[in-house]
Amino acid sequence: MSGITRRTWLTAGSASAVAGLAARMGAGDDHANHPTRKWEQVSPREVIRRRHLPNVELITQDGKSVHFYDDLVKDKMVLINFMYAHCEKICPTMTANLAHVQKMLPERIGHDIFMYSISLKPEEDTPEVLKEYAKMHGAGPGWLFLTGKPEDIETLRRSLGFTSPDAEEDADKSNHIGMIRIGNEPMLRWSACPAEIRPQGIITTILAEADDPLIGPASETGTAAATAK
Amino acid sequence: MANQRDIANARKNRLEIIKAGLTRRDLFKMGLLTSAGYLIQKNGLSAWAQSCAAGSCQPGCSPLIPPFLDPLYIPPVVPSRPLTDPAFKLAPQQCPHNTINPAINRPYEGRGQYDGVLRTGKDCFQYFHRYPPQVYFVQRLRANHNFRITSDTSIPVQTIWGFNQGGSDPAMVPGPTIVTHYQRPFLVRRFNELPPQAQNGGFGVPEVSPHLHNYHSGPESDGGPCRFFFRGQFYDYYHTGQQAGFSTTPFSPTGDVRESLGSLWYHDHRKDHTAENTYKGMAGFQVNFNQFDTGDEGTGFRLPSFPEYDIPLLLADKLVDPGTGLLCFDTFGFDGLVGDVQLVNGKVQPFQDVSARRYRFRVLDTGPSRFYELHLTDPRNPSTRIYFWVIGNDGNLLPKPFLTDMIRMGPAERFDIVIDFARLQKQFGVSVLNLENRLLQTDGRAPKSVLPGGQGTVCMQFRIGAAVPDGSLDPMKGGMTFYQLPPTTTVVPRITRTFNFNRKNGQWQINGRGLDSCADIRFTVQRGAPEKWILINTSGGWQHPVHIHTEEFQILSRDGNVPTMGERSRKDVCRLQFNERVELMIRFRDFLGDYPMHCHNVVHEDHNMMMLWQIGTVGDNNTAP
Numbered sequence: 001m002s003g004i005t006r007r008t009w010l011t012a013g014s015a016s017a018v019a020g021l022a023a024r025m026g027a028g029d030d031h032a033n034h035p036t037r038k039w040e041q042v043s044p045r046e047v048i049r050r051r052h053l054p055n056v057e058l059i060t061q062d063g064k065s066v067h068f069y070d071d072l073v074k075d076k077m078v079l080i081n082f083m084y085a086h087c088e089k090i091c092p093t094m095t096a097n098l099a100h101v102q103k104m105l106p107e108r109i110g111h112d113i114f115m116y117s118i119s120l121k122p123e124e125d126t127p128e129v130l131k132e133y134a135k136m137h138g139a140g141p142g143w144l145f146l147t148g149k150p151e152d153i154e155t156l157r158r159s160l161g162f163t164s165p166d167a168e169e170d171a172d173k174s175n176h177i178g179m180i181r182i183g184n185e186p187m188l189r190w191s192a193c194p195a196e197i198r199p200q201g202i203i204t205t206i207l208a209e210a211d212d213p214l215i216g217p218a219s220e221t222g223t224a225a226a227t228a229k
Numbered sequence: 230m231a232n233q234r235d236i237a238n239a240r241k242n243r244l245e246i247i248k249a250g251l252t253r254r255d256l257f258k259m260g261l262l263t264s265a266g267y268l269i270q271k272n273g274l275s276a277w278a279q280s281c282a283a284g285s286c287q288p289g290c291s292p293l294i295p296p297f298l299d300p301l302y303i304p305p306v307v308p309s310r311p312l313t314d315p316a317f318k319l320a321p322q323q324c325p326h327n328t329i330n331p332a333i334n335r336p337y338e339g340r341g342q343y344d345g346v347l348r349t350g351k352d353c354f355q356y357f358h359r360y361p362p363q364v365y366f367v368q369r370l371r372a373n374h375n376f377r378i379t380s381d382t383s384i385p386v387q388t389i390w391g392f393n394q395g396g397s398d399p400a401m402v403p404g405p406t407i408v409t410h411y412q413r414p415f416l417v418r419r420f421n422e423l424p425p426q427a428q429n430g431g432f433g434v435p436e437v438s439p440h441l442h443n444y445h446s447g448p449e450s451d452g453g454p455c456r457f458f459f460r461g462q463f464y465d466y467y468h469t470g471q472q473a474g475f476s477t478t479p480f481s482p483t484g485d486v487r488e489s490l491g492s493l494w495y496h497d498h499r500k501d502h503t504a505e506n507t508y509k510g511m512a513g514f515q516v517n518f519n520q521f522d523t524g525d526e527g528t529g530f531r532l533p534s535f536p537e538y539d540i541p542l543l544l545a546d547k548l549v550d551p552g553t554g555l556l557c558f559d560t561f562g563f564d565g566l567v568g569d570v571q572l573v574n575g576k577v578q579p580f581q582d583v584s585a586r587r588y589r590f591r592v593l594d595t596g597p598s599r600f601y602e603l604h605l606t607d608p609r610n611p612s613t614r615i616y617f618w619v620i621g622n623d624g625n626l627l628p629k630p631f632l633t634d635m636i637r638m639g640p641a642e643r644f645d646i647v648i649d650f651a652r653l654q655k656q657f658g659v660s661v662l663n664l665e666n667r668l669l670q671t672d673g674r675a676p677k678s679v680l681p682g683g684q685g686t687v688c689m690q691f692r693i694g695a696a697v698p699d700g701s702l703d704p705m706k707g708g709m710t711f712y713q714l715p716p717t718t719t720v721v722p723r724i725t726r727t728f729n730f731n732r733k734n735g736q737w738q739i740n741g742r743g744l745d746s747c748a749d750i751r752f753t754v755q756r757g758a759p760e761k762w763i764l765i766n767t768s769g770g771w772q773h774p775v776h777i778h779t780e781e782f783q784i785l786s787r788d789g790n791v792p793t794m795g796e797r798s799r800k801d802v803c804r805l806q807f808n809e810r811v812e813l814m815i816r817f818r819d820f821l822g823d824y825p826m827h828c829h830n831v832v833h834e835d836h837n838m839m840m841l842w843q844i845g846t847v848g849d850n851n852t853a854p
Contacts, residue, residue, distance in 0.1 A: 042552065048431055051559075090734050161559070161562055178733065179735055179736060186427065188426070188431055190561060192836055193743075194737070194836065196734075200745070200746060201744075204344065204746045208500075
């Protein structure tokens, strides 16, 4: 809608904003064509970043401070899940599956595919706790366990879609979403697979997502060669 | 038309809403907005301005688009082509063209690939020499960067990825209609000319597997989740053109005519990405005729003639980013997507000028997740019950037409209906009728409630004109029958299997497991032998339209009750409403190989609510696979 930014909307209690709004909604507008609206020119990659990939500050199990988008996701292929150290329900299977994935893809994990497990209980899960957890599950380099400020973790959880539409279920951390988000950030390719499927399934899904043989700015008429024969 | 007082009053009400600080989303949740985003008429409110942040992609946030600006788009019919057409330089053959195309370092033909990996010698066409193709079609999957969902020029052009008619013509949404006839085997060659991944505009992947829903096909031609092919390749889809049962007595060689399919659709089915691809435009109709359902109202069952009076209606609900004005799809969701922009045949709430006579409409809910309850509504008297005929369910003609004032549909279901505009015009004095969805649904879980007439979403508007000659039969005169249902009561199933559709920590599962991978084939049915399948919805607050490939089933009971009139039919999508238990009879004939069963809320499907099974010469005894 022309001219209405988030900021304008948030101050809509003010008389001038309301008057402006009314004027724009004014004359015979119920079903009329609107005058030309002003649309944002923003890249699709940026739209995804703004909607889903906040640049919140996190701390790794080694105590290192990182920014989620800039340091962990930008230009990378990523696997993201949520857990917490004392989660007893799905986390054991989930973490074991991920450990298996890492073991089976040593040349990829930490090189071009990065694994991030984010704690849902940042108050309990200090870097030391997470480091111990990682060690206990046989996690190797290239797999980060992350904690941070509770409000930042919550922002991240919501932005990444790890929510339930049922408010009660959403508030219950022991029933948290057990999906693994798989993303190829520069390729604008995002999907997710259940964390409890057999690890070989997770691996084939990841490789299918990672290894598009035709990545790259091939021309749209590049198939002329195929049809010409 | 609103008068000055109405406008002023409405504006006053809107200002009060602004002052109260209610967001559009709040209003949506409070049921004060129709699913198309208009404030409901009842309270004297009316359309009002956007409030969501740029980049939002959720119901209640799309920019407002006026209805009834565009006439209904009727997709053209894909022309058949001779084998001399340059597209068939590499002639179609029983087994795939595995030779490597040096330009892409992959085989010329995508058939034979499974989960992206070539399996030489596999996926040859079953029965190819017994029923050699007689008709050939070509389609090209490509981007169209100049697609309009509305002629309101304040909404920008969209980029869609979809199907064309095989030439240099642009891809359209819906894709063009493929028309086929039983006993005329056919082959469709599809070229993947989609853009590279990074040019997807935010969603969509350029490997595809178009599925013909729900033709009786071998897995090599069915378009399943694991048989996707890549940019630069083509894939030949061959169909015998015979009804189920064609390979054995008593129905060989043409199959059981009672198993005739009519209204089909083709759409992408690529594992993990079906929702975004189908949403992005990869969907179109296929209409299948035979000696009874002929497409000519002077012959056979004498149903309204195709194409003038036999019209596909593809329903789709979309979301538009209020910042960019572009179609958006949130690839980060698990529960399902409902839109607040209602399209029919690719345009926002169109109108259609119809003559005062009978029309056949093939109504399809393309999803991704919305359920519909469709009524005909007289806008001057919205509570009047207006009746129409249902003649088909999921593309299958019923034993006989039945009269109803509403149809309830889930994603992927089809209903063939006959509306007698002449009779309705006379009976109610109407010249305008709205096809209205009265089911309120605010998220991807399930519908919430049925709204009163006039307060739902108008999908499209029929404007009735002058009478013209009508050569079709009038169902009101009685005696109109189609096919008898193949018997179920005298059939003894070889095995009974139970499937629980559940959710665990957001993961979608069937019998406690989501689809692991393309190698995860969970059970084997015995070719030709009937089975009883029990589908149970144990997922709590979600509803699931469950789809089984390859053959149609019949519902034996729903929660212990005999099926209603509308469900006494062959079907391929079974709506599982809250906590329901449905028993059905099914069997799989003629072909061998692997197929899926899955929820057709495609967001659930992509988060692994799918199961692969196979048809073998010997079946297993796994009752809870």
